[in-house]
Amino acid sequence: MTRAEAAHQAPASVVGRPQPFTGEEYAARLGRVQAAMAERSLAGLVVVDPANIHYLTGYNAWSFYTPQCLLVPADGLPHLFARSMDAQGARHTAYLDRHHVHGYPEHLVHRPDIHPFDWITDRAVELGLLTDTPDAQFAAETDAHFFSPRGYLALQARLTRAALVDSRELVNWVRVVKSPAEEEMLRAAGAIAQQVMLAALDAVAPGRRQCDVVADIQHAQALGSGGLGGDYPAIVPMLPTGESAGTPHLTWSDAPLALGEATTIELAGVYQRYHAPLARTVSLGQPPERLARCAEAVSEGMEAALEQLRPGSTGRAAHAAFTTVISRHGLTKESRIGYSIGIGYPPDWGERTVSLRAEDETELVAGMAFHVILGMWMDGWGYETSEPVIVGRDGAEQLTHLPRGLTVKA
Amino acid sequence: MTRAEAAHQAPASVVGRPQPFTGEEYAARLGRVQAAMAERSLAGLVVVDPANIHYLTGYNAWSFYTPQCLLVPADGLPHLFARSMDAQGARHTAYLDRHHVHGYPEHLVHRPDIHPFDWITDRAVELGLLTDTPDAQFAAETDAHFFSPRGYLALQARLTRAALVDSRELVNWVRVVKSPAEEEMLRAAGAIAQQVMLAALDAVAPGRRQCDVVADIQHAQALGSGGLGGDYPAIVPMLPTGESAGTPHLTWSDAPLALGEATTIELAGVYQRYHAPLARTVSLGQPPERLARCAEAVSEGMEAALEQLRPGSTGRAAHAAFTTVISRHGLTKESRIGYSIGIGYPPDWGERTVSLRAEDETELVAGMAFHVILGMWMDGWGYETSEPVIVGRDGAEQLTHLPRGLTVKA
Numbered sequence: 001m002t003r004a005e006a007a008h009q010a011p012a013s014v015v016g017r018p019q020p021f022t023g024e025e026y027a028a029r030l031g032r033v034q035a036a037m038a039e040r041s042l043a044g045l046v047v048v049d050p051a052n053i054h055y056l057t058g059y060n061a062w063s064f065y066t067p068q069c070l071l072v073p074a075d076g077l078p079h080l081f082a083r084s085m086d087a088q089g090a091r092h093t094a095y096l097d098r099h100h101v102h103g104y105p106e107h108l109v110h111r112p113d114i115h116p117f118d119w120i121t122d123r124a125v126e127l128g129l130l131t132d133t134p135d136a137q138f139a140a141e142t143d144a145h146f147f148s149p150r151g152y153l154a155l156q157a158r159l160t161r162a163a164l165v166d167s168r169e170l171v172n173w174v175r176v177v178k179s180p181a182e183e184e185m186l187r188a189a190g191a192i193a194q195q196v197m198l199a200a201l202d203a204v205a206p207g208r209r210q211c212d213v214v215a216d217i218q219h220a221q222a223l224g225s226g227g228l229g230g231d232y233p234a235i236v237p238m239l240p241t242g243e244s245a246g247t248p249h250l251t252w253s254d255a256p257l258a259l260g261e262a263t264t265i266e267l268a269g270v271y272q273r274y275h276a277p278l279a280r281t282v283s284l285g286q287p288p289e290r291l292a293r294c295a296e297a298v299s300e301g302m303e304a305a306l307e308q309l310r311p312g313s314t315g316r317a318a319h320a321a322f323t324t325v326i327s328r329h330g331l332t333k334e335s336r337i338g339y340s341i342g343i344g345y346p347p348d349w350g351e352r353t354v355s356l357r358a359e360d361e362t363e364l365v366a367g368m369a370f371h372v373i374l375g376m377w378m379d380g381w382g383y384e385t386s387e388p389v390i391v392g393r394d395g396a397e398q399l400t401h402l403p404r405g406l407t408v409k410a
Numbered sequence: 411m412t413r414a415e416a417a418h419q420a421p422a423s424v425v426g427r428p429q430p431f432t433g434e435e436y437a438a439r440l441g442r443v444q445a446a447m448a449e450r451s452l453a454g455l456v457v458v459d460p461a462n463i464h465y466l467t468g469y470n471a472w473s474f475y476t477p478q479c480l481l482v483p484a485d486g487l488p489h490l491f492a493r494s495m496d497a498q499g500a501r502h503t504a505y506l507d508r509h510h511v512h513g514y515p516e517h518l519v520h521r522p523d524i525h526p527f528d529w530i531t532d533r534a535v536e537l538g539l540l541t542d543t544p545d546a547q548f549a550a551e552t553d554a555h556f557f558s559p560r561g562y563l564a565l566q567a568r569l570t571r572a573a574l575v576d577s578r579e580l581v582n583w584v585r586v587v588k589s590p591a592e593e594e595m596l597r598a599a600g601a602i603a604q605q606v607m608l609a610a611l612d613a614v615a616p617g618r619r620q621c622d623v624v625a626d627i628q629h630a631q632a633l634g635s636g637g638l639g640g641d642y643p644a645i646v647p648m649l650p651t652g653e654s655a656g657t658p659h660l661t662w663s664d665a666p667l668a669l670g671e672a673t674t675i676e677l678a679g680v681y682q683r684y685h686a687p688l689a690r691t692v693s694l695g696q697p698p699e700r701l702a703r704c705a706e707a708v709s710e711g712m713e714a715a716l717e718q719l720r721p722g723s724t725g726r727a728a729h730a731a732f733t734t735v736i737s738r739h740g741l742t743k744e745s746r747i748g749y750s751i752g753i754g755y756p757p758d759w760g761e762r763t764v765s766l767r768a769e770d771e772t773e774l775v776a777g778m779a780f781h782v783i784l785g786m787w788m789d790g791w792g793y794e795t796s797e798p799v800i801v802g803r804d805g806a807e808q809l810t811h812l813p814r815g816l817t818v819k820a
Contacts, residue, residue: 060661061657061659061660061661062645062646062648062659062660062661062757063659064757065555065645065757065758065760084744084745085657085658085659085745085787086658086659088656088657088787089654089656089657089658089659089660092654092657092660093660106744106745106746107767107769109745109746109765110749110760110762110763110765111769112578112579115553140559142558142559142560142563143525143558143559143560143561144558145475145555145556145558146555146757147558147559148552148553148554148555148557148558148559149550149552149553149557149558149559149561149562149563150552150553150576151553151559152559152562153552153559166560168522169522209639210639211632211633211634211639211640212632212633212639214632215628215629215630215631215632215633216629218625218628218629218631218632219625219626219628219629220625221625221628222621222622222624222625222628222662223621223622223625224621224664228664229619229620229621229622229662229663229664230621231661231662232646232661232662235472235475236472236642238472244499244502246498246499247471247495247498247499247502248495248496248499249471249472249473249495249496249499250471250472250499250502250503251470251471251472251641251642252632252639252641252642253639254634254638254639334494334516335495335516335519336516336519339520346756346757347472347474347475347556347756347757348475350475350520352520353520355519355520357517359517359521377495377498
């Protein structure tokens with residue numbers, strides 16, 4: 001199948017929904033990746049990040065817990081390698097025909113003596129996708145989740161003469177600028193995120209357990225919004241409470257929420273793998289002065305940061321704008337204030353490319369999307385608020401529209 | 411802090427709940443790992459699998475999307491290395507004191523030019539945990555999820571004289587036999603799984619969307635059972651339906667369920683990271699003959715497989731017992747019929763050790779736990795049923811107690 005043929009396999013559109021991606025869009029994505037490969041004289045690219053595989057082929061299944069990869073040649077369609085039982089089902093989601101999907105035998109799964117990447121590498125050599133010649137240079141996604149060293153070493157062992165280099169997130173960087181159809185997916189995700197956060201804010205009450213609130217959040221995440229069903233988030237809902245609100249990334253317990261405590265809530269609305277993450281903080285009862293002041297300062301800082309999310313600006317400028325504001329209020333924040341978003345798979349909904357921080361000089365362009373997340377993790381307390389946005393020609397387009405400050409429930 | 415001191419940091423027990431693990435239990439786990447290391451003359455072990463880190467220290471956070479590891483020395487307490495913001499919060503879950511937890515600076519996150527494992531390796535050398543001498547041999551979990559090749563190569567680059575070998579899942583193999591306290595966790599997980607499956611079977615109805623059923627499942631998963639709150643599962647609920655029921659690992663859509671279609675449901679009940687996975691199949695309307703017959707054959711096969719899950723038997727024997735039964739009914743199954751379970755983190759709730767399949771000769775002993783999963787993925791249809799069990803002295807102890815066959819809803 002050629003790229004032109006792939007373009008004819010466009011899925012039918014569904015009325016009232018964001019348009020699924022056309023064959024033309026997949027062809028354009030592949031074209032951009034292969035152009036970037038050509039610039040680096042790459043004969044092939046081993047793609048392991050499930051978000052990158054999905055971006056390039058539509059492939060979508062919870063199969064990334066066993067080794068799999070997409071091999072993108074310098075020219076022509078990519079080849080998907082997966083466990084046999086998953087390869088058989090790839091046609092449900094990927095546009096690739098059966099000649100471009102290869103399943104490794106079941107007996108290779110979870111074996112100490114042999115690795116699926118041994119098989120994948122052999123097959124790729126047979127297919128002519130890997131050529132072990134001194135002039136050939138291949139790249140692999142050496143920092144992708146789900147690409148284990150054992151898999152990498154199996155690949156390296158077969159390339160004794162050819163060079164194997166780091167992809168430096170080549171596909172992730174192609175993903176940074178969204179197409180109009182992707183922007184529609186993000187808007188749908190934003191509508192879901194807003195609905196889910198409303199359910200979460202409603203659910204938080206004294207005496208309810210953290211897991212009860214999560215039950216309501218996850219219910220809302222799957223229901224979706226406006227007739228669009230929700231997809232699963234790359235990260236489970238986080239709601240550190242009370243003293244632990246000073247700690248990011250703690251998952252829930254079944255301890256009850258108490259009056260006088262604040263809870264930071266971070267969740268996402270997800271539509272067809274596109275993520276709109278969103279964070280808010282709820283205080284049960286009147287908040288302590290330090291929390292109320294922090295919330296006000298951070299809201300002001302958010303305005304300043306969003307102002308900078310326009311074409312021609314940088315992540316560095318957005319970070320500087322935020323820190324200038326909060327430093328006037330005597331606050332500091334060491335970690336980044338946001339990152340690029342789009343397609344997400346567990347364990348992360350960030351794209352691992354542009355960060356909003358002092359060290360990032362990437363020029364912002366229209367079509368980028370960010371989660372601007374202002375997490376203030378203090379000693380024994382914390383505050384979080386965030387906005388998912390698309391960089392538009394005239395500035396930041398917010399994907400959700402909820403009051404930004406501290407929610408106080410008496 | 412010594413092992414004996416660690417033993418004194420036992421968490422307080424909670425009435426009516428499975429006992430949290432004592433300091434003695436953590437000390438015993440570490441002792442078993444270090445004994446296995448001594449057998450292989452390992453000066454240190456780099457543990458990356460979040461389930462292994464949790465098993466050895468109690469550490470539990472959604473922090474595995476950035477590099478982290480536990481360095482277990484030949485003797486003495488292990489050291490945890492994580493992103494600075496996560497290291498600060500480690501005390502909420504891990505028993506390690508601050509001298510055994512090391513946070514790398516925020517600016518190392520998602521950078522193309524430098525990797526957190528560069529910092530981790532340097533710090534481990536400073537601490538004397540890594541020694542680059544010709545007589546030293548270190549092992550790393552080269553097939554763990556979340557250990558990227560880039561991290562591995564940073565470690566390897568610092569060990570120019572010492573040997574760096576594959577851990578061969580050393581900690582996973584120590585985890586295979588559960589303690590009495592762990593068995594209690596699994597029983598709590600089983601009670602939750604049963605509750606969740608009842609909610610799922612109730613939710614499936616013609617016209618309801620797949621995502622509506624998932625909403626109910628996820629709600630029930632977090633609520634838990636009998637006052638015990640549910641924890642998040644390592645894998646999202648799967649419910650391939652109709653033609654796609656022949657495909658494992660497909661996640662849900664917002665398409666409505668239709669009369670005349672069957673849905674296979676796979677989910678887990680989770681208590682404090684311990685998983686009891688469970689699968690059933692529902693037919694909306696009278697099932698076709700082939701599905702009804704398949705369900706009967708598989709139920710008979712399940713009985714035969716469970717018979718073999720007793721001390722002294724093997725995964726090979728369980729697999730053979732199952733295949734003998736179904737082959738009498740003209741059915742075959744290529745893939746394994748089960749795997750070891752316990753602690754789980756995304757993307758997998760299996761332990762990556764013992765499989766119930768022809769190639770596995772591991773002798774079963776009391777305290778092992780398995781998910782016996784009989785997935786029959788046919789061309790355009792499918793059937794699944796499963797049981798999570800503990801291998802007891804007298805045979806398999808089922809963790810759930812639901813009718814095993816096909817559920818028919820008219």
